[in-house]
Amino acid sequence: MDDDLWLVEDERDNMKVSYRIKEVLFAESSDFQHVMILDSYDFGRMLVLDGVVQTTSMDGHIYNEMLAHVPLAIHPAPERVLVVGGGNCGAAREVAKYDEVREIDVIEIDELVVSACREHLSAVSGNLSDTRVNFIHADGVEFVKSKKNRYDVVMVDSSDPAGPSARLFEHAFYRDIYDALRVDGLVVRQSQSPLFHREDMCRIVRHFEQIFPITRVYGATIPTYPGAFWSFTLGSKKHRDPAHRVDLATKYVDGAVLRSCFDLPPFLRIPPNRPEPLRRGGDHRRTRSAAGQDSL
Amino acid sequence: MDDDLWLVEDERDNMKVSYRIKEVLFAESSDFQHVMILDSYDFGRMLVLDGVVQTTSMDGHIYNEMLAHVPLAIHPAPERVLVVGGGNCGAAREVAKYDEVREIDVIEIDELVVSACREHLSAVSGNLSDTRVNFIHADGVEFVKSKKNRYDVVMVDSSDPAGPSARLFEHAFYRDIYDALRVDGLVVRQSQSPLFHREDMCRIVRHFEQIFPITRVYGATIPTYPGAFWSFTLGSKKHRDPAHRVDLATKYVDGAVLRSCFDLPPFLRIPPNRPEPLRRGGDHRRTRSAAGQDSL
Numbered sequence: 001m002d003d004d005l006w007l008v009e010d011e012r013d014n015m016k017v018s019y020r021i022k023e024v025l026f027a028e029s030s031d032f033q034h035v036m037i038l039d040s041y042d043f044g045r046m047l048v049l050d051g052v053v054q055t056t057s058m059d060g061h062i063y064n065e066m067l068a069h070v071p072l073a074i075h076p077a078p079e080r081v082l083v084v085g086g087g088n089c090g091a092a093r094e095v096a097k098y099d100e101v102r103e104i105d106v107i108e109i110d111e112l113v114v115s116a117c118r119e120h121l122s123a124v125s126g127n128l129s130d131t132r133v134n135f136i137h138a139d140g141v142e143f144v145k146s147k148k149n150r151y152d153v154v155m156v157d158s159s160d161p162a163g164p165s166a167r168l169f170e171h172a173f174y175r176d177i178y179d180a181l182r183v184d185g186l187v188v189r190q191s192q193s194p195l196f197h198r199e200d201m202c203r204i205v206r207h208f209e210q211i212f213p214i215t216r217v218y219g220a221t222i223p224t225y226p227g228a229f230w231s232f233t234l235g236s237k238k239h240r241d242p243a244h245r246v247d248l249a250t251k252y253v254d255g256a257v258l259r260s261c262f263d264l265p266p267f268l269r270i271p272p273n274r275p276e277p278l279r280r281g282g283d284h285r286r287t288r289s290a291a292g293q294d295s296l
Numbered sequence: 297m298d299d300d301l302w303l304v305e306d307e308r309d310n311m312k313v314s315y316r317i318k319e320v321l322f323a324e325s326s327d328f329q330h331v332m333i334l335d336s337y338d339f340g341r342m343l344v345l346d347g348v349v350q351t352t353s354m355d356g357h358i359y360n361e362m363l364a365h366v367p368l369a370i371h372p373a374p375e376r377v378l379v380v381g382g383g384n385c386g387a388a389r390e391v392a393k394y395d396e397v398r399e400i401d402v403i404e405i406d407e408l409v410v411s412a413c414r415e416h417l418s419a420v421s422g423n424l425s426d427t428r429v430n431f432i433h434a435d436g437v438e439f440v441k442s443k444k445n446r447y448d449v450v451m452v453d454s455s456d457p458a459g460p461s462a463r464l465f466e467h468a469f470y471r472d473i474y475d476a477l478r479v480d481g482l483v484v485r486q487s488q489s490p491l492f493h494r495e496d497m498c499r500i501v502r503h504f505e506q507i508f509p510i511t512r513v514y515g516a517t518i519p520t521y522p523g524a525f526w527s528f529t530l531g532s533k534k535h536r537d538p539a540h541r542v543d544l545a546t547k548y549v550d551g552a553v554l555r556s557c558f559d560l561p562p563f564l565r566i567p568p569n570r571p572e573p574l575r576r577g578g579d580h581r582r583t584r585s586a587a588g589q590d591s592l
Contacts, residue, residue, distance in 0.1 A: 006312075013316065014337035016302075020310040022530040042492070043308035058491070062561075195354070196338070221524055222518040223491065228517055228524030236580065251563040260556030265358075 008037060010225065011052055017184050017276040019043065019053070025120045030112035032164055037120040040173075043224055045121050047088055047154040049113070054159060055088050057123035063190070064090030064124070066220040066232060066261070071153045072098055073242040073258055074234070078152040079103065082180070084168065087113030087156035089125035095155075096130040097248045099134040104133045107144075111137040121245050122183065131201045141167045147180040154181060154190035163202055167199070171207045174235070187212075187238035194219070194268040202270055208235035216240070217270065218261040220252070229268060303334060307348050308522065315339065315349070317450055321416045325503070326408035328460055333416040339520060341417050343384055345409070349460035350455060351384050355519050359486070360420070361384030362516045362528060362557070363548045363550040367449045368394055369538040369554055370530075374448040375399065378476070380436040380464065381408030382453035385421035391451075392426040393544040400429045401447075402469035403440075405460065407433040437463045443476040449476060452485035457496055465496070467503045470531070474507050482532035483508075490515065490564040491523035513566065514557040516548070525564060 005021040019040045026037040036048040044057030055063060070093050072078055080103045083091045087108040092166050108114055111260075114135060116124040136143065142155075152176050161169040168189075177187050192200040201217075208215040212235035222230045242258045307511055315336045315359045320335040332344040340353030351359060357421040364387050367375055376399045383404040391400050406524045410431060413421040432439065440450075450473050457465040464485075473483045483504075488496040497513075504511040508531035538554045 014318065014340075016312075018312040018314070042308075061563075156378045223525065225521045229519065241589040252561045254562055256556065256559030257561055260552065260559060263552030263556060265548045265553055266550055267357075 007040070007048065007053070009052060010163045011264065017053075019046070021173045028112060028116070035112050037112070037116050044194055045123060046224075047113070047117060047121055047124070049159065051210055052159075053224055053257050055090065055124055056123075057121070059086065060121075060124035060220050061250075062220055063225075063254045064088075064094050065250050066218070067157055067188060067190060068094035068181040069246050069248075069250065069253045070188055070218060070242070070258065070261065071155065071234060072101075072230065073180075073241045073244055073246055074236065075153050075184075075186060076239065076243045080151045080152045080153075080182075080276045082107065082144075082147075082154045084144065084154065084158065085164070085165070086155065088117045088121060089114060090132050091157050093124075093126040093128045093157055094250075096133060101117070102132060104130070106133060107137060107138060107140045109137060111135075111270045113136045122175070127129070131139070140210075141173055141176070144180050147157050149179070149182055149257050149271050150186050151181055154185070154187040156187065160192070160197075169204065171210070174207050174211055178235075178237075181237060184238040186214075186234060186239060187230055188234045191217070191233040191242070193225065193227040193229045194229055194231045200282075201231050202232070204233050205270055208233055212236055214238075214240050216262060217264060219264050219268065220261060231264075231268075239244050302378075303336070303344065303347075303349070305348060311522070313349075315342070318358055322412045323438055324408060324412070326356045326406050328406045329385075330341050331408050331412055333404070333412050341419060343409070343413060343417055343420070345455065347522055348455075351386065351417075351420055352520050353417070356384065356386055356417075356420035356509065357546075358516055358548045359521075359526070360384075360390050361546050362514070363387050363451050363453055363484060363486060364390035365453050365542050365544075365546065365549045366514060366528065366538070366554065366557065367451065367530060368397075369540055369542055370532065370535045371448050371480075371482060372539045374533065376447045376478075377401070378440075378443075378447045378450045378453065380440065380450065380452045381461075382451065384413045384417060385410060385424040387451055387453050388426075388429050389420075389422040390422045390546075392424070398428060400426070401432060403434060403436045403517075404407060405433060405435055407431075436470055437472070440469065440476050441470045445475070445478055447477055448481050450481070450483040452483065454486070456488070456493075461464065463535060465500065467506070470503050474533075477532060480534040482510075482530060482535060484528055484530045487513070487527045487529040489521065489523040490525055490527045490560070492572050497527050497529070500529050501566055508532055510534075510536050512558060513560060516553075527560075527564075560571060 007019045010016045022039040045054040047054045083093050083106045092106050158165040158168040191204040214236040216234045216238045303315045306312045320336040329346045342352040343350045377391050379402045389404050454461040454464040487500040512530045512533040
């Protein structure tokens with residue numbers, strides 16, 4: 001039919017995905033980006049930022065559950081949680097399922113994303129209203145810099161490392177997160193596709209390894225993300241393994257997923273970061289650190 | 297660029313995927329379908345049948361390893377293996393990694409697929425040449441009907457349940473496979489997407505449950521298949537669990553994948569097939585059987 005409506009995602013050089021759309025529910029520009037909520041045939045309602053699908057009713061829960069429940073199963077007593085980004089409210093919604101959490105700060109620069117998702121994307125946002133959730137519409141990098149020894153868990157829920165999100169992928173930002181965490185705190189971030197953004201993923205892992213005593217990568221399948229395999233990287237000051245079961249109402253995460261998500265298939269694993277051999281007259285520490293950051 | 301070459305997969309109603317193509321390596325029509333091998337930017341070389349991507353250099357190994365190694369890890373001593381379909385040769389290539397297998401029959405109706413993949417898609421086919429492999433270019437349904445008590449493992453590697461493959465999804469075909477299997481044999485088949493072809497998957501599971509004492513579903517992530525989650529269904533006369541490790545050269549399957557592949561996330565699981573309540577004057581067996589086949 002000629003009057004069909006299609007969203008054509010063509011930000012990638014070598015692949016385009018076109019989604020047939022039932023209805024445009026919301027379309028407006030903020031100071032930061034163009035924000036749309038579309039109702040699609042195959043994936044239900046979707047949040048589209050600058051023409052790129054961010055999350056959908058069909059699989060948004062996979063991403064948000066994996067971002068939230070894995071660190072919250074590892075931390076034995078999370079009280080204060082910070083979500084950096086997360087304008088679709090899905091991560092905060094999952095965190096709010098934990099009675100022991102007393103405070104959920106969501107630092108999302110773009111208020112329009114939050115209001116659009118709360119109104120039009122309830123499958124993901126759950127129309128989130130919980131008195132423990134504080135929305136702060138400001139710059140995440142500056143916000144984190146101002147906090148010391150405050151959070152038990154930090155979740156970085158950003159879009160791709162381009163434009164306004166680029167600084168959320170820098171070493172200095174992770175360093176500030178370390179300082180914002182309590183003595184046994186941990187951070188998790190989405191770390192892109194292990195197939196199509198392998199260098200981005202490796203760079204995140206190397207940064208975390210330089211800062212945190214414990215770094216772990218886990219994966220999930222998210223159909224609407226390029227390549228479907230998606231990675232998350234966790235940096236922890238103390239706790240390493242899931243300490244308790246997820247017996248909350250979830251659609252994707254359960255005990256089996258918690259056990260198996262750290263077992264990436266062999267072809268997606270990152271090789272261990274071996275120290276460079278000592279060079280005559282060289283500074284071993286510096287050599288190793290530079291290798292860790294650049295030669296992935 | 298206007299002279300870019302794109303393959304536009306538009307066989308689905310509500311989604312199109314377009315792949316940028318470097319080169320058309322092979323394009324010819326057989327008696328059964330149009331066969332192409334294309335070299336793509338993001339997924340490497342791909343087999344395309346009637347305009348639909350079937351397997352690629354990037355992720356063909358995931359599908360073929362999951363189809364082959366899971367049943368071969370469950371059967372304690374597989375000697376005779378039958379692959380129905382499997383023209384890309386990848387499944388047979390994986391089976392040939394087992395020294396104890398003495399005979400590998402591949403019944404693929406379309407010879408052109410086999411020759412094109414052996415010549416132009418070696419990342420998947422491995423240019424397979426192993427004296428234990430017998431290629432038979434004939435109808436799989438008729439072939440299976442003619443075999444009794446012969447195979448330890450049967451793998452059904454067919455395209456979608458339409459056109460010539462439709463009969464490979466029927467109850468009668470699975471019944472004939474049961475008879476073609478030895479007393480402790482097992483069969484596995486790809487059983488479509490648990491997201492987008494949920495009814496197809498459930499129908500396969502119900503058929504297997506009616507025929508085999510043991511039916512199990514397992515999953516894998518295959519980026520180029522719609523929805524990326526993909527299911528496999530296994531019907532077994534006796535053996536249930538992986539009996540030995542996969543310590544062969546594999547890129548996707550390892551011990552962790554073997555353990556976790558049976559743990560489908562909750563939202564993808566099939567509810568157990570409960571018997572219908574007895575109806576007054578009704579025939580319980582018939583009622584239950586009909587429900588199993590039709591009302592999924």
